[in-house]
Each structure stands twice: as structure tokens, then as C-alpha cells.
Amino acid sequence: MQGSPKNPEQKIIKRVIALEGDIIKTMGYKNRYVKVPDGHFWVEGDHHGCSFDSNNFGPVSLGLVHARASHIIWPLNRWQKIEPALPMDRRPLSDWRDGSTADKDD
Template sequence: MFKHNMMRDSGFKYVNLFAKVPSSLVVHILLLMLWSVFFMIKEMLIVVSPRNPEQKIIKRVIALEGDIIKTIGYKKKYVKVPHGHIWVEGDHHGHSFDSNAFGPVSLGLLHARATHILWPPQRWQKLQPMLPPERKPLQREQE
């Protein structure tokens, strides 16, 4: 799925993600924040794949611990995200290997927060926190 090369510099990580597409190679370089332990719903995170510890995947945070989420094709229609976990999904619903396939992700698998796309130049941008309206948690646990 993805291969990556990394360079570190003062808390940021520059990552090349190589995604194989039929008969082509698409290269994206992302800027990651390594030392930030704070994140919120809508942000893009790099997590260690729950099914393959050699692989890192980039997904959007959809729900935090205690939130109730309506799933898309998961074994349960509704899930309350357990303590110490988050619910992550790809932006391509129905074509993404995400929490709808493997369930809530342990915070221990969190690797970094993606902040910018640096390459290819036509995609250069700050990654904006966004969430499709139909993907927000049904119920937020009171803090």
C-alpha cells in the first residue's frame, strides 16, 4: 500500500508516501508534527496499521474515546469508542482501510499529526481539519 522514507528535524518529520496506482506511481511528501500529543476530531494522523506493524497509514480522526459513532460496514452498526482509542477513517469512504475495517485504534499506535502536503507542487497546502457532516459522532461523552 504505502512505502515511506523519513527525515527528522526539530520535531517535524518530512515523509515521502509512495502510493501505487495501476500503471503509475503517485508520490506525496507530507510534513508531520511528531511531538504534538494534542489532536482533535477532523485532523489527519499517521498511525501504525493495526493489521501490519510495518505499515503506517494516514487517516482522519472521526471520533474520540467515549464518543458513539455510526459505522460504515463495520461488524457493529454503532460503536462507543473505548478509553485510550480513537476512530479513524480515510477520506475515500467505501474505499479505505480504516476503523470501519479494523475497529477503534489504540492511542499507542499514534505516530504523528500530518500538517501539510509538500509534494507534488500542485497539491502544496496546509491540511485543514474538516469532517463530512454525516461522519460526526452521534453522541459526545461529557468531560
């Protein structure tokens, strides 16, 4: 959970897609590829194209993080523990922590 970059008093929940130093292929941001700067991370909602996330406002300061979501509790039929996983198509293109680089498709 983080404060919204437009209004830090408003809380939003987004999936962390990339950490500082990672290179991410964006989905509609002003630059096609972004290297996440130090002290920032890249967040996205699960509903691509209609989510207010880093593709709209860019990398987010780590200082805006308030908590980590661990469970979905509403609606009741979705009650479950949230597993830390990234969709395959949203993984960083490179990861400075292990030196890996994924293939670019363009």
C-alpha cells in the same frame, strides 16, 4: 500518522473521526454503531468504501499514533495546510466531552 493495526511497522495516514467515549455510526463495520472504548479512537480515509480504516478493523489504540499530519505536499498541485475538520456526515452521534447528542437518522 499511525501504525497499521495489521502491521504496526507500516505507517498509514487517516482522519480521526471520533475519540474515546464518542458514539459513531459506522460504514460497513460489524456493528452499525460503536462507542469508542477508552484508550482508542476511530479513523477513516477520505475515500469511503475503498479505504482500509476503522470500518474494516475497528477502533485503534492510541498507542499506535506516531505523528499528526499538518500539510499535503504531494502532488505539488495539492500543496496545502490540512485544516482540522470533519465531514458533516461523519461527526460522532454523541460526544461525552460536552454532553451533546446528534439526531440519528435510523
